[in-house]
Amino acid sequence: MRVCVIGTGYVGLVTGVCLAHIGHDVICIDNNEEKVKLMKSGQSPIFEPGLSELMQAAAKDGRLEFSSDLAAGVNHGEILFIAVGTPPLPTGESDTRYVEAVARGIGANLNDGYKVIVNKSTVPIGSGDWVRMIVMDGIKERQKVLVGAGGVVSDEEVEKIAAEFDVVSNPEFLREGSAVYDTFNPDRIVLGSNSEKALSMMEALYTPITQRKYAEDPSLPPVPVVKTDINSAEMIKYAANAFLATKISFINEVANICDRVGADVTQVARGIGLDSRIGSKFLQAGIGWGGSCFPKDVSALIHTADDYGYEAHLLKAAVSVNQRQRLIAVEKLQQELKILKGKTVGLLGLTFKPDTDDMRDAPALNIIEQLNRLGTKVKAYDPLVSQTGLRHGLTGVIVETDPERLADGCDALVLVTDWAQFLTLDYAKMAKLMHSPILIDGRNFLDRKAIEAGGFRYVGVGR
Numbered sequence: 162m163r164v165c166v167i168g169t170g171y172v173g174l175v176t177g178v179c180l181a182h183i184g185h186d187v188i189c190i191d192n193n194e195e196k197v198k199l200m201k202s203g204q205s206p207i208f209e210p211g212l213s214e215l216m217q218a219a220a221k222d223g224r225l226e227f228s229s230d231l232a233a234g235v236n237h238g239e240i241l242f243i244a245v246g247t248p249p250l251p252t253g254e255s256d257t258r259y260v261e262a263v264a265r266g267i268g269a270n271l272n273d274g275y276k277v278i279v280n281k282s283t284v285p286i287g288s289g290d291w292v293r294m295i296v297m298d299g300i301k302e303r304q305k306v307l308v309g310a311g312g313v314v315s316d317e318e319v320e321k322i323a324a325e326f327d328v329v330s331n332p333e334f335l336r337e338g339s340a341v342y343d344t345f346n347p348d349r350i351v352l353g354s355n356s357e358k359a360l361s362m363m364e365a366l367y368t369p370i371t372q373r374k375y376a377e378d379p380s381l382p383p384v385p386v387v388k389t390d391i392n393s394a395e396m397i398k399y400a401a402n403a404f405l406a407t408k409i410s411f412i413n414e415v416a417n418i419c420d421r422v423g424a425d426v427t428q429v430a431r432g433i434g435l436d437s438r439i440g441s442k443f444l445q446a447g448i449g450w451g452g453s454c455f456p457k458d459v460s461a462l463i464h465t466a467d468d469y470g471y472e473a474h475l476l477k478a479a480v481s482v483n484q485r486q487r488l489i490a491v492e493k494l495q496q497e498l499k500i501l502k503g504k505t506v507g508l509l510g511l512t513f514k515p516d517t518d519d520m521r522d523a524p525a526l527n528i529i530e531q532l533n534r535l536g537t538k539v540k541a542y543d544p545l546v547s548q549t550g551l552r553h554g555l556t557g558v559i560v561e562t563d564p565e566r567l568a569d570g571c572d573a574l575v576l577v578t579d580w581a582q583f584l585t586l587d588y589a590k591m592a593k594l595m596h597s598p599i600l601i602d603g604r605n606f607l608d609r610k611a612i613e614a615g616g617f618r619y620v621g622v623g624r
């Protein structure tokens with residue numbers, strides 16, 4: 162099928178590349194010319210395991226193109242994905258201006274022939290109808306321009322074009338760092354629409370994936386396709402992220418109680434996670450959830466509830482537990498070192514999770530800010546940030562090029578991101594380079610015994 166994906170961030174680029182890989186004819190559009198230039202040269206603007214290889218192969222096979230020309234993209238695609246960002250506004254609500262610009266642009270360029278317009282971006286509930294309205298506005302604006310220029314686009318023609326598109330909500334559930342894997346091995350595909358025609362085109366689009374043709378385990382039963390109305394599909398996305406974030410806040414709260422009563426949250430998590438009603442995933446206690454989506458999506462859902470006269474107490478509590486948890490490492494440093502002014506702390510990891518270069522709403526940022534406020538010198542080593550030299554506008558932190566330089570002269574280390582590389586560092590050597598070999602394991606990631614054998618005092622979260 163002919164597909165156009167508009168917006169080449171994590172979601173758009175991974176969607177476009179994976180759809181090309183399974184045989185569709187894809188054009189990816191972005192209004193950032195620099196990005197388009199980079200992608201045309203075969204380079205991925207984001208770090209995502211496996212993505213570059215698939216991207217280069219699909220481009221070589223002629224199934225994947227990049228452009229900044231929206232009109233060309235709209236003309237090409239039978240299915241048009243909107244995958245631009247929906248960042249949070251200071252109020253917590255979602256900033257939909259990029260979706261609006263794209264929807265208007267689609268309308269202004271819609272041509273003959275049926276099109277499915279897909280909301281892949283995470284958008285506030287009710288956005289399906291809103292996108293339809295904006296696309297219609299775009300069509301009308303074009304009509305005005307054409308009429309002004311002596312063209313002849315009649316009202317009937319506008320109605321005809323309008324009748325020839327449907328809007329589908331198709332929320333995305335991929336995780337950064339395993340985005341390609343998640344795309345080929347989804348737990349479900351959610352499609353929200355009231356149009357049978359649009360739904361059947363979307364089902365056909367995803368058939369190779371739902372039939373597990375590209376799955377790690379092709380013998381699994383087909384991927385469930387959940388077909389709903391548009392509002393419910395949009396709500397599924399928010400509810401899923403809000404549930405996962407709340408689950409992490411729950412285990413973090415349990416961890417804080419464990420710290421006080423002398424229990425070990427890692428053992429508790431295993432003990433409760435084996436209950437199939439609870440499940441073992443997303444029970445890793447630590448310094449809290451971050452990233453580009455959990456914080457913004459939970460806030461947006463709280464905001465939506467508020468708009469409709471409902472106070473979302475539980476979600477607000479999940480956020481407030483998380484805000485406190487973000488600084489738990491600083492509390493632990495104070496317990497260990499007492500006065501932090503004039504001390505040097507080294508952060509192992511900066512990104513909000515491993516296998517990504519994304520620093521959006523990373524807990525490291527709060528830790529750096531708070532330590533700076535307390536007069537502490539902060540250094541950091543991150544496998545990706547240190548290597549790529551990408552500083553992401555980081556201030557108040559010296560980015561070191563290797564773990565031993567990081568340890569040199571530190572009063573304590575804090576493991577911020579659970580990068581696999583951190584399991585095999587030479588901790589004995591690092592301990593010798595430090596003023597005081599203290600390690601706060603903000604992700605309960607390391608083997609306490611091995612770290613202690615290396616000469617460190619080990620402090621976990623809730624263990």
Ligand SMILES: NC(=O)C1=CN([C@@H]2O[C@H](COP(=O)(O)OP(=O)(O)OC[C@H]3O[C@@H](n4cnc5c(N)ncnc54)[C@H](O)[C@@H]3O)[C@@H](O)[C@H]2O)C=CC1
Pocket residue numbers: 167168169170171172173190191192193196244245246247259262263281282283284333334335336337453454
């Ligand atoms: N990052 C993630 O892991 C996930 C994100 N989502 C949702 O997907 C959406 C996209 O998120 P990301 O990929 O992280 O976004 P992003 O912020 O990384 O990328 C957005 C891209 O859209 C482009 N763009 C903005 N306006 C444009 C326009 N008018 N025309 C063409 N391109 C335009 C930007 O240049 C940028 O390349 C958001 O709604 C997010 O909540 C959903 C699931 C996972």
Ligand SMILES: O=C(O)[C@H]1O[C@H](OP(=O)(O)OP(=O)(O)OC[C@H]2O[C@@H](n3ccc(=O)[nH]c3=O)[C@H](O)[C@@H]2O)[C@H](O)[C@@H](O)[C@@H]1O
Pocket residue numbers: 283333334335336337338402405409442443444445446447448449450451452453454455513514
């Ligand atoms: O909407 C989105 O953008 C995506 O948000 C999350 O994906 P992502 O943010 O990439 O990363 P996660 O693996 O979910 O981790 C989020 C945060 O929670 C933290 N986390 C995760 C799991 C856990 O047990 N404990 C924990 O503290 C991570 O360190 C990270 O800071 C969801 O998992 C995806 O399904 C969703 O598509």
